Amino acid sequence: MFAPDDPLLGPFRKLKRTFGGDEIALAAYVDADLLTTGGLARLEEVTNDLAGVPGVRQAFSLATVKQFLTSPLFAPLRPRLLDLSEGYTIGHDRQTAGIVCVLAPEHEAPTPRSQTIDALRKRLESHAPDGVLTGEPVMVVDGFRFLEDDGRLLGGVSTILLMLTIIICFRSLRWVLVPMAVVGATLLWTQAALVASHLRLSLVSSMLWAIVTVIGVATVLHLVVSFREFRVAGLSPRRALQRSGERLAVPIFWACATDAAGFASLMVSRVGPVHDFGLMMLVGSLLALVSIALVVPGLALAGRLDADPRRAWGEHGLDFGLRHLAAAVERRPWTLAAISAVVSIVCCLGMTHLEVETDFTKNFRQSSPIVRAYEFVESRLGGAGVWDVIVPVPNENVGAFLDDMSRLEERLRREVTVINEEGAPEPGLTKVLSAVDALDLIPLVRMTAARRLEPALNAAGRTVPIVQALYGRDPLAGDRLYLRIMLRAKERQSSRQKHALVEQVTRISREVFPDAEVTGFFVLLTQLIESITRDQWLTFGVASAAIFAMMLVAFRSLPVALVTLVPNALPILIVTGLMGWLRLKINMGAAMIASVSMGLAVDSSIHYITAYRRRRAEGLTSGEALHVVHQSVGRAMVFSTLALIIGFTALALSRFVPTIYFGVLVGLTMFGGLVGNLLVLPLLLKLIDRSDAR
Numbered sequence: 001m002f003a004p005d006d007p008l009l010g011p012f013r014k015l016k017r018t019f020g021g022d023e024i025a026l027a028a029y030v031d032a033d034l035l036t037t038g039g040l041a042r043l044e045e046v047t048n049d050l051a052g053v054p055g056v057r058q059a060f061s062l063a064t065v066k067q068f069l070t071s072p073l074f075a076p077l078r079p080r081l082l083d084l085s086e087g088y089t090i091g092h093d094r095q096t097a098g099i100v101c102v103l104a105p106e107h108e109a110p111t112p113r114s115q116t117i118d119a120l121r122k123r124l125e126s127h128a129p130d131g132v133l134t135g136e137p138v139m140v141v142d143g144f145r146f147l148e149d150d151g152r153l154l155g156g157v158s159t160i161l162l163m164l165t166i167i168i169c170f171r172s173l174r175w176v177l178v179p180m181a182v183v184g185a186t187l188l189w190t191q192a193a194l195v196a197s198h199l200r201l202s203l204v205s206s207m208l209w210a211i212v213t214v215i216g217v218a219t220v221l222h223l224v225v226s227f228r229e230f231r232v233a234g235l236s237p238r239r240a241l242q243r244s245g246e247r248l249a250v251p252i253f254w255a256c257a258t259d260a261a262g263f264a265s266l267m268v269s270r271v272g273p274v275h276d277f278g279l280m281m282l283v284g285s286l287l288a289l290v291s292i293a294l295v296v297p298g299l300a301l302a303g304r305l306d307a308d309p310r311r312a313w314g315e316h317g318l319d320f321g322l323r324h325l326a327a328a329v330e331r332r333p334w335t336l337a338a339i340s341a342v343v344s345i346v347c348c349l350g351m352t353h354l355e356v357e358t359d360f361t362k363n364f365r366q367s368s369p370i371v372r373a374y375e376f377v378e379s380r381l382g383g384a385g386v387w388d389v390i391v392p393v394p395n396e397n398v399g400a401f402l403d404d405m406s407r408l409e410e411r412l413r414r415e416v417t418v419i420n421e422e423g424a425p426e427p428g429l430t431k432v433l434s435a436v437d438a439l440d441l442i443p444l445v446r447m448t449a450a451r452r453l454e455p456a457l458n459a460a461g462r463t464v465p466i467v468q469a470l471y472g473r474d475p476l477a478g479d480r481l482y483l484r485i486m487l488r489a490k491e492r493q494s495s496r497q498k499h500a501l502v503e504q505v506t507r508i509s510r511e512v513f514p515d516a517e518v519t520g521f522f523v524l525l526t527q528l529i530e531s532i533t534r535d536q537w538l539t540f541g542v543a544s545a546a547i548f549a550m551m552l553v554a555f556r557s558l559p560v561a562l563v564t565l566v567p568n569a570l571p572i573l574i575v576t577g578l579m580g581w582l583r584l585k586i587n588m589g590a591a592m593i594a595s596v597s598m599g600l601a602v603d604s605s606i607h608y609i610t611a612y613r614r615r616r617a618e619g620l621t622s623g624e625a626l627h628v629v630h631q632s633v634g635r636a637m638v639f640s641t642l643a644l645i646i647g648f649t650a651l652a653l654s655r656f657v658p659t660i661y662f663g664v665l666v667g668l669t670m671f672g673g674l675v676g677n678l679l680v681l682p683l684l685l686k687l688i689d690r691s692d693a694r
Contacts, residue, residue: 003270008527011519015388018472018482023103025120025135028381029128034095040066043097046127050101053123055109055116060465061089061099068463080441081464087382087431087488088466096380100466103137117141132373134384136521139360142370146655154659155209158650159183162217165646169639170224170309178299179220183213185291190284199276208277212284214647215259215600218640219288222255222607223248223296225636228309237307241300251610253289254554255603258547260285262599265543266592269535271528274592278539281596318638319631322678326630329682330623337683340570348573350580356495357585360525363657374491382430383490385498387520389509393481399450405436408512409485416504418497428501431488435460435470454481485509489522498526536586540594544569547602559688560609567680568601571672575665589658593665600644600666601673604637608677612685622689626682634678641674 002009027050033039044063051059068074068081082090089098101120106113117138124131159180166176187209223244230240263285266278312318329336361374361384378384389408394401412432417425438460439449449456454471461467470486473479489501502523509516544565551561572594579590611633615625648670651663 002272002524002528002531006270008519008524011390011517012524014474014477014482014517015390015484015519017476018390018474019469019484020102020472023105023137024469025101025103025117025133025138026377026381027099027101027120027124027131027133028091028096028376029124029131030096030380031128032095034062034090034097035069037070040069042127043099046097046124047099049123049127050099050120053101053116053119054111055104055113056101056120057104058102058465059099061097064465065463077441084433084437084441084464085466088433091380092382093380098381101135102469113137114141114145132369132376134370134373134377138373139370142368143364143656146364146368150654150656150659151209154650154654155187155213157653158209158213158647161646161650162213162643165643166217166221169221169312169642170228171312172306172309174299174306175224175309178224178296179217181295181299182220182288182291183216185295186212186216186284186288189287189291190280193283193287194280199280208280208284211281212288214644215285216288216291217643217647218600218603219252219255219292220296221640221643222252222633222636223292224309225632225639227300228311229632231308237301241297248607250554251607252292254550254606256285256289257550258602258606259288259599261546261550262543262595262597262602265539265546265595265599268539268542269531271531271535271588273588274535274539277592285599318635322630322634322638323627325678326627326634326682329626329679329686333683333686336679340680340683344570344574347577347581350577350582351573353580353583354576355583355585357587359492361491362585363587365655365657368655378491383488385489385491385493385522387487387489387505387518387522389485389487389505390517390519391483391485391509391513392477392515393453393483398453402436402439402449402453404512405434405483405485406440408509409434409436411508411512412485412487412505415508416501418493418501428497428504429487429489432485433466433470434485435467435483438464438467438470487520487522491522495526498522502526536591536594539592540572540598543595543598547598551602551606554606555609555613560613563681563684563688564602564605564609566684567676568598568605568673570680571601571669571676572597574672575669579665587658587661589660589662590665592662593669596662597666597669597673601670601677604633604641604673604677605681607633607636608681609685616689622686626685630678630682637674637677641670644670 027046029046031039031042034043040063043061044066047059047061047063050056062069062085065081068077082094086092089100090096091098103109103113103116109116111119117133121133124133163176163180166179167173190208190212226244226248227240230243231237233240235243260282263278263281266274267282269275269278361371364370374384389412391405391408409432412429413427416428418428420426435457439456442460442463457467457471469484471481471483473481487505489498493501502518506518509518548561548565551564552558555561555564576594579586584590608629611629612625615628616622620628645667648663648667651659654660654663
C-alpha cells in the first residue's frame with residue numbers, strides 16, 4: 001500500500017525482520033469464571049485446539065502460565081502477572097480471555113492463509129460461539145474475500161441496472177445487446193492485459209467490472225442517439241451508422257482519451273492500490289475505444305429484427321425541459337451565472353472542514369465480522385491500535401540501558417495524552433509493555449540480565465511466552481540485538497489525535513534513546529489516508545492539465561480548452577465542499593473521485609462543444625446553435641449521464657466502504673457535471689463567442 005522507497009517502510013520492515021514477522025491473530029472470548037480452575041482448564045483446551053490448526057506456529061494464553069495463577073507457591077506473583085498480561089491475554093474486566101496465535105509465514109505454511117484463518121474462526125466458535133478473531137492477517141483475508149465477492153456482485157448488478165436503463169430509454173433489445181457486447185469485449189481484453197502484466201487484485205480493484213461497464217455503455221449511448229436521429233431522417237441503417245461514425249468518431253476518441261487521462265493521473269499516487277487502479281482503468285478506457293470500433297458495426301447492422309432504437313416513454317418531457325433550459329440560458333445568462341457562482345463558492349468553503357478517516361475498520365460496514373471483532377477488542381482488551389518503539393541494545397552498560405527502558409516506559413504511560421470529548425486530557429496509550437516488565441516479574445532473572453541479557457530474556461520467555469516476541473536480532477544490522485516496547489492505543493480516534501500520539505511517542509522515545517524508531521500498523525495506517533488525501537489534489541491537477549492539453553489539441557483554441565474544464569471541475573469542488581459541511585471524512589474511495597470524475601464528466605463537454613462549433617460553422621447564431629445542440633447532444637448527455645449514475649449506484653452494495661463512497665460521490669459529481677454542461681457550459685460558450693465577435 002506504500003511506495004517501495006517510502007521512509008515509513010524502513011522501520012516497519014526492521015520490526016518484522018527482527019521480531020518474527022508480526023503475523024499474529026488474536027482470538028478472544030468472555031468467560032465469567034475465567035480465573036477459576038475450571039475457567040483456566042477451558043482456556044487451555046481452546047488454546048491447544050487453536051495451536052493445532054495447520055499454519056499456526058504457536059498459541060499462548062493465560063493457560064500457558066496457569067501454574068503461576070493456581071499454585072500457592074507463586075501467589076505473590078499473581079497480581080503482577082495479571083497486570084503484565086492485561087490488554088493481551090486478559091481484559092481489564094478479568095473475564096475476557098485473549099489467545100495469541102503466532103502464524104507461520106505464508107511461504108512456510110502448509111495451507112493457504114485464508115484456510116488457516118477460517119479454521120481458527122471455526123474452532124474458536126465451536127468453543128465460544130460469541131468469540132472473535134482479529135489481527136492484521138484476519139483483516140487482510142476477510143478484506144480480500146469481500147473484494148472478490150464485490151467484483152462479481154457489483155459487475156453483475158451494474159450490468160442489470162444498465163440493461164434496464166437502456167430498455168427504458170430506447171425500447172430495443174438489440175441496443176441492449178450492443179453496449180453489453182462492447183463491455184464484455186473490453187472486460188475480457190482488460191483482464192487478459194492485467195494477467196499478462198502480472199497485476200494483482202488490490203483494495204479498490206473490485207470496481208473494475210462496474211466501471212468498465214459504465215464507461216462502455218455511456219460512450220455507446222451517444223452513438224445510439226445519433227444513429228436514431230439519422231434513421232428518423234430516413235437514412236438506411238448502414239448509412240445512418242456511417243454518418244453517426246463520421247460525426248462522433250472524433251469526440252468519442254477524445255472522450256475515451258480523457259477517461260484514460262483521468263485514470264492515468266492516479267498513477268502519480270504513491271499509494272499502491274490507487275496507483276494500480278489507475279493503471280487498470282487506463283488500460284480499460286483505451287480498450288473500450290477498440291471494442292466500440294470492432295463490435296458495434298457488426299451487431300448494429302446484422303439482420304433486420306429490432307434494428308432501430310425507439311424513443312423513451314415520456315421523452316417529450318425531456319424535449320420540453322431541454323428546450324426551456326436553452327431558452328433560460330438565452331434570456332437570463334447573468335442571473336444564472338450569478339446563482340451558479342454563489343452556490344459554488346458557498347459549497348467550496350466546506351473544504352476547510354474536511355478531515356480524513358484514519359480508523360481502518362471504517363473501511364468495512366459496521367455489521368461486518370471485522371468491525372464487530374475490533375469493537376470487542378477495543379472495549380474489552382484495550383485499544384485495537386497496535387504499534388511499537390524499537391530500541392537497539394548497547395554492547396556495554398546494559399544495566400543502565402534497562403533502567404532507561406523502564407524510565408521510558410513510565411514516561412510513555414504518564415506523558416502521552418489525548419484530549420477526550422469533555423476537553424480534558426487522558427492517557428493516550430492503553431498499554432505499554434516491554435521485556436523489562438517481564439524481567440521485573442522475576443527479580444532473580446532481572447539481576448542476571450545486566451550481565452547476560454539474552455540468556456535472561458530466554459529464561460523469562462520460557463516462563464512468560466509473550467516475552468519471546470519482545471526481543472530479537474536484525475540480520476541486516478550485523479545481527480544486533482533489539483528490544484521493543486509494544487504500545488496499544490484506541491483505534492477509533494480522529495486523525496488529529498493519532499498524529500499527536502505518534503509525535504509525542506516519537507519525541508519522548510528519542511529524548512531517552514536517540515536511535516529509537518516508532519513504527520507499526522497504527523503509524524502506517526495513520527499516514528496512509530493522509531497520503532491519499534495529498535495525492536487527491538496532485539492527481540486532480542495532473543488530470544486537469546492532461547485534459548486541458550488534449551482539449552487544446554482537439555479544438556485548437558485556448559478559450560475553448562479552458563471553457564471545457566470549468567463545468568466539470570466545479571461539481572467536483574462542490575461535492576468535496578459538501579462533504580466538509582456534512583462532516584463526512586475522506587477515505588480511500590473519496591480521495592479518488594476528483595481525477596476520475598474529471599475524466600468521465602468532460603466526455604459530455606467534448607460532444608457538446610463539437611456539435612456547437614459544427615452548428616456555428618453552418619451559419620447558425622449562438623442562440624440557435626445552443627437550442628439545436630440541447631435537443632440533440634443534450635439528450636444524449638442526459639441518457640449517458642443517467643447510465644453513469646445508475647451504473648455507479650451498484651457500488652453502494654459493496655461491503656467495502658471506500659467503494660460505496662466512490663460510487664455515490666462519482667454519481668453526484670456526474671449529475672453536477674450534467675447540470676454544468678447544460679447550464680454553465682452554454683453560458684461560457686456565449687461569452688467566448690462574444691469575445692471572438694469583437
